[in-house]
Amino acid sequence: MNRWSVHVKHFGKIKEAVVEAAPMIFFLGDNNSGKSYMMTLLYGLLNIRLFFSKYDFAEDSPAYQKCVKILEPNLNLDAENSSQIFKLTSEECAYFAELLNTILEKNKEKFLRDLFNKEMEIEQIHVSFSEKTDCGFKISQGYHVNDKEAHMSIFGMDGEKSVIFGYSIPVSRFRERDGVRFFLAYMMEFMLKDGFTEIGHGDAVYFPMARTGFLLTYKSLVGSAMQDKFNLQETSKNLLTKPNSDFLTVLSQLDTQEPREEYGEIVEFIEQQVIHGRVRRTEFPSHEIFYTPEGQEKQLPMFVVSGVVTEMAPLLLFLQYTNLGTLLMEEPEISLHPELQWAIARVLIRIHNKGVPVFVTTHSDIILQHVNNMLKLETAEGKETFLQELGYDVQDLLKREDVAVYQFDVDKENWTTVTKLPCGDYGFEAMTFYNTLKKLNDQIDCIEKVESEEE
Numbered sequence: 001m002n003r004w005s006v007h008v009k010h011f012g013k014i015k016e017a018v019v020e021a022a023p024m025i026f027f028l029g030d031n032n033s034g035k036s037y038m039m040t041l042l043y044g045l046l047n048i049r050l051f052f053s054k055y056d057f058a059e060d061s062p063a064y065q066k067c068v069k070i071l072e073p074n075l076n077l078d079a080e081n082s083s084q085i086f087k088l089t090s091e092e093c094a095y096f097a098e099l100l101n102t103i104l105e106k107n108k109e110k111f112l113r114d115l116f117n118k119e120m121e122i123e124q125i126h127v128s129f130s131e132k133t134d135c136g137f138k139i140s141q142g143y144h145v146n147d148k149e150a151h152m153s154i155f156g157m158d159g160e161k162s163v164i165f166g167y168s169i170p171v172s173r174f175r176e177r178d179g180v181r182f183f184l185a186y187m188m189e190f191m192l193k194d195g196f197t198e199i200g201h202g203d204a205v206y207f208p209m210a211r212t213g214f215l216l217t218y219k220s221l222v223g224s225a226m227q228d229k230f231n232l233q234e235t236s237k238n239l240l241t242k243p244n245s246d247f248l249t250v251l252s253q254l255d256t257q258e259p260r261e262e263y264g265e266i267v268e269f270i271e272q273q274v275i276h277g278r279v280r281r282t283e284f285p286s287h288e289i290f291y292t293p294e295g296q297e298k299q300l301p302m303f304v305v306s307g308v309v310t311e312m313a314p315l316l317l318f319l320q321y322t323n324l325g326t327l328l329m330e331e332p333e334i335s336l337h338p339e340l341q342w343a344i345a346r347v348l349i350r351i352h353n354k355g356v357p358v359f360v361t362t363h364s365d366i367i368l369q370h371v372n373n374m375l376k377l378e379t380a381e382g383k384e385t386f387l388q389e390l391g392y393d394v395q396d397l398l399k400r401e402d403v404a405v406y407q408f409d410v411d412k413e414n415w416t417t418v419t420k421l422p423c424g425d426y427g428f429e430a431m432t433f434y435n436t437l438k439k440l441n442d443q444i445d446c447i448e449k450v451e452s453e454e455e
Helices: 035-046 062-075 090-116 178-193 211-226 242-252 264-275 307-321 338-352 365-378 383-390 431-454
Strands: 004-011 014-020 024-029 083-087 124-129 136-143 150-158 162-170 204-207 277-281 289-293 326-330 358-361 403-410 416-420
Touching: 004 035, 014 035, 014 403, 024 035, 024 338, 024 365, 024 431, 035 090, 035 178, 035 204, 035 242, 035 326, 035 358, 035 403, 062 083, 062 090, 062 136, 062 178, 090 124, 090 178, 090 242, 136 178, 150 178, 162 178, 204 242, 204 307, 211 242, 211 307, 242 307, 264 277, 264 307, 264 338, 277 307, 289 307, 307 338, 326 338, 338 358, 338 365, 365 383, 365 403, 365 431, 403 431
Parallel strands: 014 416, 024 358, 024 403, 204 326, 326 358
Antiparallel strands: 004 014, 004 124, 083 136, 136 150, 150 162, 277 289, 403 416
């Protein structure tokens, strides 16, 4: 996994922020402080399509010329040498990062408009990569099945042997101006996506805060799109942000004929510990979603079940029928009793331990406390005994180096500052929760003092 950070300045109401794309991220803080903006920005970077979005590639820039010189020696393929594997040095990775930031700067208005579906203010955006960034690629030339024209293809490399899904372009088109930009685009996208999404497979999935509303109306929304009342794709009539549009699109296109098995234990945990029943979707053409309570056979439509079920249903469906790249979820605690917030915290950690990066916005001190408990337990002596006594197992544990927590605070001038919280001996201390709880306790003390004086 490539660890990189996005830097923004005067982005919406966020004054300045640096957020690292870690395996597990939590955004805490005030309402309307920019947490969703930052989450959407991360989603946009993980799903960016540099070439296909027709961005200005700044071809007259020194960064572009440097990257072309790095790529060109690896394009000399022939019948005897039909493929080439190469790896970027740390210096070469820095050149590609420079080009990426040049493109982002030149196209930031278009990038944000496509992402948020409205004009967004941002003074600065750039991405910085770790010196340990590891990027290998394979370039090959050959014929596709049932295709008479030769193609040039580029693939990312996971280690020395494994090939990640890549891009392909006809040789005739590659020899034109498009080809080099096409490959450069893939290489920069791979730097961002490696370990977070698999290009073409396992995309980042954004679960919006209005999950119940989308679940109950998604068929009508998609039907309206067919009538062009609004469109889920790029259009001036689009009423939704790209994460929300993408969520609706995937939800409406789930292939329920081949359920996935890798998240089966997590699905079972949610069914038994959270919703006490099962959620399934019928086959085409009706695509109805039903809930069957535990111990019953009758299927209930979504509009008559509790908020717990409608909030959890999208996650259950995606775990059963999609290959998750990265999971981004707004406020997973919505509609959940504190006991169930605790349970969903376990779910998020278990998804993370399946190799899926998890990004979360939350107002739940219970979720954060469970995260802290699992961080502490992971390093405890004799943790096997504790696991057995507390009813956990190794898939419930968390490593400190995998988790990043950011607190969003709104100042008196209505600007948001974003602070990366340190991880102490007992985990992350979130003052945004502590201060509110302290105010409540102070009020209790005040009331008790008044009562004692009256007596």
